[in-house]
Amino acid sequence: MIGRFRFLAYALGVSGFCLFGVVVVLLPDVMEERLSASGPSTPGHEELSCVDCHAEGPGTTRQQLQGIVSYYTGFRDSAPFLGHLPVSNARCIDCHPQLRDLHPVYRFEEVRFAEARQEFSAHQCGGCHAEHEGVRVSQPGDFCESCHSETTLKNDPATPSHAVLIEEASWSSCLRCHDFHGNHDHTPPENLQEALPLPLVQQHLKAAPAGLIYGDRVETTATLETR
Amino acid sequence: MSRLASTLTWPLGLVALIVYLWVSAPPLLPEEGAGDSAALVPVEVVFRILAGENDTARGLYTRKIVGDGLKQGLAFDEDWREEDVVAGPLPALFLRATSERLVRVGSPIRLFLGSDQPIVASNLFEGEQARRFAAIRKTRQPELFFDASSGRHTAMFPDVAVAEACVTCHNEHPDSPKVDWAVGDVMGATTWTLPKAGYTREEVLGMVESFRGASAATYDEYLEEYATADADAIVPVVGQGWPEDGLAVPDTAEFMGTCAAKASAATLAHLMSPMASTRPSEN
Numbered sequence: 255m256i257g258r259f260r261f262l263a264y265a266l267g268v269s270g271f272c273l274f275g276v277v278v279v280l281l282p283d284v285m286e287e288r289l290s291a292s293g294p295s296t297p298g299h300e301e302l303s304c305v306d307c308h309a310e311g312p313g314t315t316r317q318q319l320q321g322i323v324s325y326y327t328g329f330r331d332s333a334p335f336l337g338h339l340p341v342s343n344a345r346c347i348d349c350h351p352q353l354r355d356l357h358p359v360y361r362f363e364e365v366r367f368a369e370a371r372q373e374f375s376a377h378q379c380g381g382c383h384a385e386h387e388g389v390r391v392s393q394p395g396d397f398c399e400s401c402h403s404e405t406t407l408k409n410d411p412a413t414p415s416h417a418v419l420i421e422e423a424s425w426s427s428c429l430r431c432h433d434f435h436g437n438h439d440h441t442p443p444e445n446l447q448e449a450l451p452l453p454l455v456q457q458h459l460k461a462a463p464a465g466l467i468y469g470d471r472v473e474t475t476a477t478l479e480t481r
Numbered sequence: 482m483s484r485l486a487s488t489l490t491w492p493l494g495l496v497a498l499i500v501y502l503w504v505s506a507p508p509l510l511p512e513e514g515a516g517d518s519a520a521l522v523p524v525e526v527v528f529r530i531l532a533g534e535n536d537t538a539r540g541l542y543t544r545k546i547v548g549d550g551l552k553q554g555l556a557f558d559e560d561w562r563e564e565d566v567v568a569g570p571l572p573a574l575f576l577r578a579t580s581e582r583l584v585r586v587g588s589p590i591r592l593f594l595g596s597d598q599p600i601v602a603s604n605l606f607e608g609e610q611a612r613r614f615a616a617i618r619k620t621r622q623p624e625l626f627f628d629a630s631s632g633r634h635t636a637m638f639p640d641v642a643v644a645e646a647c648v649t650c651h652n653e654h655p656d657s658p659k660v661d662w663a664v665g666d667v668m669g670a671t672t673w674t675l676p677k678a679g680y681t682r683e684e685v686l687g688m689v690e691s692f693r694g695a696s697a698a699t700y701d702e703y704l705e706e707y708a709t710a711d712a713d714a715i716v717p718v719v720g721q722g723w724p725e726d727g728l729a730v731p732d733t734a735e736f737m738g739t740c741a742a743k744a745s746a747a748t749l750a751h752l753m754s755p756m757a758s759t760r761p762s763e764n
Contacts (some may be wrong), residue, residue: 313510320502321510334510344587351585360584364593364672366607368630377631405602408656 294388297461307345307385308338346379354472356436370400391459396425413445429455438468521679523756525625528636528673530685530751531590531692532623535576535671537744538696540643541736543572548644549724554715557646561706567714569703571650576671578702582695589676590688591633594640596669598659600651606670613637614670621667633674640669682752689748697737704733 295302311318311334318336325333343359352358362370362377374393375381384392403420410416412431419427430449431442443449450467458467546569547557558568570578573594580592595604597614606614613624617639628635642648648662662668680688707716707730715728722729731739 314507316502316506317508317510320506321512323498323502324509330512332512347585358581358584360581360591361593363591363631363633363674364595365610365628365631365635365674366595368608371630401603404605404607407602408658 291386293386296383296385296388297390299385304338307341309345311335311337311339341380341385343379346383350379352435352437354435354437357434367401370397373397373400376400389460395429395455395459398428399423399425402428411444419446426452429459433468437472438466439470439472440468520681522682522685522752524634524675524678524680525636526751526754526756527675527680527685527688528623528625528634528638530689530748531592531673532636532638532671533747533751534689534692534740534744535579535592536638538579538693538740539572539576541740541743542575542700543647544644545723545725546730546736547572548646550717550730551646553717553724553728555717555724555728555730556715561703567706567710567716569706570699572647575699575703578699579692579695582698583691586691586695588688588691588695590692591674593672594669595672596640598657599669600654600656600658604669610637610670610672617670618667628674631674633676634678636673637670638673639667640671642666642668685752693737693741696740697733700733700736704730 291304313321313334315337318334321330321334322336324330359377359379359381361367367376370376374397376397382391382393382397405416405420407416412419427446427449430452431446433440433442454467550569551557556566556568557571558566559571559574560566561568561570561574569575576592576594580594583590583592595606595610595614597606597611597618599605609626609628613626614637617624617637621639621641623636623638625634625636627633642651642662642664645664647668648664648666651657651662651668652660704719707714707719710716717724718727718729719732720729721731721735723731730736
């Protein structure tokens with residue numbers, strides 16, 4: 255009796271493995287997407303394939319393994335990547351050139367932005383736009399505090415003033431007036447009462463249906479980081 | 482039997498791994514940045530080369546284009562990229578545009594401009610940069626260090642008011658926190674960062690080429706302002722002339738040729754100096 259169950263268990267296991275193998279061989283792309291992706295795509299990225307973002311690392315798998323073993327045995331200063339390279343800013347910028355950007359990621363590589371780098375990897379696109387989370391912005395909309403808690407304006411047109419908003423730690427209000435990347439046809443209102451409603455901004459950060467709440471995209475042939 | 486098998490499993494596995502990874506394997510992957518370490522140019526020297534290139538290009542632009550151009554009625558404005566504004570970039574924005582282009586072409590160079598008295602609050606030095614800049618104000622010498630927070634080699638060079646146009650603009654700007662700047666003052670500092678401690682001469686020349694290319698592209702963009710200007714705008718002749726001679730500005734070839742002629746000797750001297758073939762120290 256026990257022998258029969260054991261045989262059935264083996265048979266089921268082998269059949270399942272064979273079926274899995276057939277599916278992997280016949281539908282490799284589908285399997286890769288389903289098995290590798292840790293969650294739903296960022297809105298707008300649904301049609302992308304893995305390799306559109308995950309470039310293959312240099313060398314064969316065997317060479318990469320060689321390099322990794324050499325690194326851990328002290329014969330090499332750095333380990334090569336196994337399989338795919340990490341997704342770099344350059345990969346993002348290939349499709350999103352952000353020719354007009356008030357907060358280009360490279361600026362956060364400057365020494366003084368250590369806190370923003372540490373808190374939410376502000377120097378990497380993925381710091382705010384983490385992939386496979388199914389949202390447009392993966393950070394809560396209060397990240398401005400990391401860099402602007404000491405900001406002062408000599409001539410402040412805003413009501414209430416920026417000094418008051420900072421004093422009250424009203425960080426969720428920033429994106430109601432300001433288009434973070436500045437790549438839309440948007441003029442910040444001078445009065446917070448005329449700003450975008452907070453729920454709309456939050457919806458915009460989380461998903462696509464909120465649309466272009468800051469107006470049409472503005473792209474020029476040149477960069478527009480004018481300040 | 483099973484005891485023998487378990488005893489042999491690990492040694493056999495190790496032998497198989499060694500055979501797989503080395504004995505029958507393809508050549509080792511080259512390591513990024515690997516080479517003869519003695520032949521590397523220390524990052525400190527690279528910083529001095531790049532800062533010299535920048536001083537030349539930006540100094541020429543500030544004095545010979547902005548300074549003399551203002552006298553001819555040419556405009557230079559912080560909103561120069563707005564469609565309805567026909568103007569050139571202010572010197573600080575010329576640097577900013579060049580810096581951004583370096584990133585876009587994949588250069589490892591990062592270049593920033595800041596101050597302890599900036600017009601725009603987001604350019605205010607803080608922390609380590611503020612401390613280093615305080616020293617620069619006293620010594621007028623560059624500060625070179627390794628920034629552990631970013632893992633990058635860093636250099637800060639004094640940014641000096643080289644022309645009357647610099648101090649006039651900053652003193653008259655409504656958002657300027659300081660209004661008594663004078664020519665020769667250290668108004669701020671450029672901050673340069675690079676990821677490695679040393680570079681081959683080919684890599685250094687590549688970086689110089691990238692920097693000049695980025696500067697040329699920014700100057701091109703400036704000239705584009707005149708190509709698309711309305712009929713009632715003040716438009717100089719673009720060619721071989723300079724604003725000191727009349728209503729003219731050099732074309733990109735003339736401007737960059739002049740920059741190269743002024744900067745190349747110092748760049749070559751740095752590359753050929755004994756310092757340029759030793760390993761750098763990190764402090």
